[in-house]
Amino acid sequence: MSRLPQYRHELKYYINEGAHVFLSKKLSLTMEQDRYARKNGGEYFIRSLYFDDLDDSAFREKLDGVDNRDKFRIRIYNMSDAAIKLECKHKEDGYINKTSLMLSREEYERLRNGDYTFLLRRPEPFARRMFAEFATRPLRPCVIVDYMREAYTFPFQDVRVTFDKTVRPGYRNTDLFNARIPTYPVIEDYNMVLEVKFNRYLPTYIRSLLQLDAHARSAVSKYCLCRKFEL
Secondary structure (H helix, E strand, C coil): CCCCCCCEEEEEEEECHHHHHHHHHHHHHHCEECHHHHHCCCCEEEEEEEEECCCCHHHHHHHHCCCCEEEEEEEEECCEEEEEEEEEEEEECCEEEEEEEEECHHHHHHHHCCCCHHHHHCCCHHHHHHHHHHHHCCCEEEEEEEEEEEEEEECHHHEEEEEEEEEEEECCCCCCCCCCCCECCCCCCCCEEEEEEECCCCCHHHHHHHCHHHCCECCCCHHHHHHCCCC
16 A cells, blocks of 8 residues: 655754764653664664666756655665565655555566566556656666664654664665675765654754754765765
């Protein structure tokens, strides 16, 4: 089943390990870990396969600061095919939303190999939209992005705080389920990316807890970080 999009705020920061240790200790006392983190000892592995067109529009629009833009990816967790998500992350006027569709392993393989016709047989409106994207752009697999995620949630304003660690692209390979793909680090001066997502506003208590003014805000894109090394 596809999800209805909801526009949210998203703030991103580069932070080092010292800041992470300090913040995670405070967050663990006031916020809950998300369900994936609770099941996996506090953090979990995310692998995404990003798609772009022949002009690398998603990559170049991000670098050029185009405000209304889309990124397309397939995402899995802990190298399992239990939850394979086809996603579109849309940014518009400074806000973001994600729309997703669950895929079977067979559907994933078909998409990776350029066969998107099955999307027309899916009942979800998002499936038909993605068929049009794959058919008209056309989209093709570009780069794998790996990282470990530590995530915390707060129910008011649906706050979500994540630490994405050891961001690494897969070297010249687009097979999500190939555990032997060579990868390499792309963040040197800092250790990880802090992301803060929320609905209408960030509660003052959470903002104070995170001490956001002490960190340098960034427009970092894990896709662009990894893709630039593969072009």
